[in-house]
Amino acid sequence: MSRTQVPPATAKAVRVAAGDLVRVIDVEGGQVGDVFAFTEAGTGAELTEHHSAAHTRAAIDRLFPAVGEAFATDRRRPILTLVEDTSPGEHDMLIPACDPARYAALGAPGHRSCAVNLREALDELGLSFAGPTPQPINVFMRVPVAEDGRLSRLTASSRPGDAVTLRAEVDCVVVVSACPQDLVRISDADLSPLAIETVHNGGNPA
Template sequence: MALKKQRIAPQTGAAFQINAGERLRITDPDGAQVCDLIAFDRRDTRHALSSGRSIDYANNIYLSTGDTLYSNRSEPFFEIERDDVGRHDFLLTPCSPETFALLYDDAPADHPSCFMNLVENLAAYKIEPDQIPTTFNIFMTVGVGADGELSIERPRSKPGDCIELRAMTDLIVGLTSCSAEKSNDGSFGPIDFEVLRDA
C-alpha cells in the first residue's frame, strides 16, 4: 500500500518522514539520473546516516541488495531489499555551491546543488546545514583506480529502474534529483519515490 508518492523535479529535492517497517522505493523514470539520500533519527537528529559505518561493516564500497545502511551510532537505518542497478556511491558528498566554484569552470553562481536542496527541505525539521554528512548517492557510478583516483561515470540506471529500502527505525529522509552535470551524464531528469507499507 502506497502511503506517499511524489516526483522530484530535476535539480530539486524533498524531505519527509518514514516509519520503522515501511519501505522507500526510489525510481529513475528516465534513466541515468542520480538521487542523493540522507536520513536522520526522528528522536534525535544528531543521529544520522553514516557512510563510514556502512562501508566499514559491509567491507565494501558498493552497497546493494542485502546490505544495511548504518548510522553514526552503528544502528541500522535501512536494509536494501531490492536493487535493479546494483551500483551506487557512498564516497562523495552532495554537490554544493563550492563544488561548482571549484570543479566547474563555467557554472553560474546560482547553480542548483544537492546540498542546498537538502538544506532548504530539511529546514522544516530543524536540521542545520552542518548536520548534513556524506549522502548515499543512488544510481551514481564512481570508479576507483588502482592508484585511488576516482572517476565519475554515466549512471547505469535505465528508465524505470528502482531501489527499495526498508526503514529500520523512524526517520526523517532527504532526497534530491542530483544537480551535478558530471554525475548525470550531462543532463537532468526527475526522481520518483514512494513510501510503502506492506498489506
Template sequence: MTHTIDIPAGEARSVTLSEGEVVRVVNSEGHQVVDTWAFCGADLAEHLSMEHSRSATYRILFKPEDVLVSTRFRPMLTILDDTSPGIHDTLHAACSTESNVFYGAPPDNPNCQDNLKDVLAGFGRQCETIPCPWNLFEHAVVRDDGSLVDEPSVAEPGDYVELRAEMDLVLICSACPSSVGDISHGTPRGAAIVVI
C-alpha cells in the same frame, strides 16, 4: 496502497518513515543521480553514515541484504531490492556552491547541499555539517591504482532501490542538478520516492 512523491529535476523531497516501512527510490527517466540522506527522526546528529556503513558492510558499494547504519552504528536502512546495475557511489561529497566554484561550474547552479538545507529548514531544522550522501545511481569507479573516475549513470528508466526503515527516520532525496562530470548523462532529470 502506494504513495508517490515526485522529485522535480534539480530539487529534493523528503518522506517521514516509521520503523518497518518500505520505500523505493525510483530513477523515473533513467541515468539520474539521486543524493540520498536519512536522519534519525528525533536527532539530526544521528544520520545515515557512509563511513560507518562501509565499515559495517566492509564494502564501498552496497547491495541487497546489506544493512546501512547510522553515525552510532545503529541499523537505519536495509536494502531489500535493487533493479539497477547496483552502482551507487558512497565516496563523493554532495554538490554545493563551493564545489561548483572548485570545479569551475557556475556558482549559482542549484545544488544538492542547498536542496538538503531547504528541506531541513521546512522542518524548522538545520544541520551544522552536511553528511556525505549516499549517491544513488552515481557511477563513480575506483580504479586499481586508487584513483576515482566518474562515468554517466547506467541506471535505466524505472530502475529503483527498495529500502526498509529500521528506525523512525526522515529520508531526503535530491535529484542532483550538478553539471560537473556528466554524472547524470546529459540534462538533469527528476526522480521519485514511492512508499509501498
C-alpha cells in the same frame, strides 16, 4: 502507498516509520540521486543522528551495501536496509554532495546543489540539521575505483524505471535530491526527475 515527485535539480523529504519501505525511482533513466537519512527521535525539530558512509563501510566491509545489508548511522545503528535493486547496481558512497563551493570552483557560482537542496527539503517539513552536510548515498552514480586507487566519474547507466528499495529500521526522515550536477556528466545528457514511493507497514511497492 504514497508517491512523491522530485523535480530535476531539487529535493524532497519524507517521513517513514520503522518497517516502512522507501523506493527511489529513476523516472527517465540516467539520473543520479543523493539520498540522506536521519533518525527522528523525540519531538524536536533539529535532527542529529544520520546515515554515515564511513560507519556503513566499517560495518559491512565493502564500499556499498549488497541487497540484504544495512546502512549505519554515525552512532553505528542500522537505519536503512537495501532490500531490492532493479538497476545495474552501480552506486556510490565516496563522493560528497555537490555544494556551493564545488560550483564556485567550476566557475558556476549560484548553481543549485544537493547540499542546499537538503536544507530546503528539511525546512519544508519544519526540520533542520546543524552539522556539516552528511556524506550521501549516491544512488545510480558510477564511481569505479582503479587498481591504483584512482576514482572515475562516469555517466549513470540506470534505465527508466530502475529503482532501489530501502526498509526503514527506525523512524526516520529520508531526503532524496535529484542531483543538479550538469557541469560534470555524472547524469545523462539532461537533468531529469526522480520519484519516492513509500509503503507503510512493510508492504510491497506497486
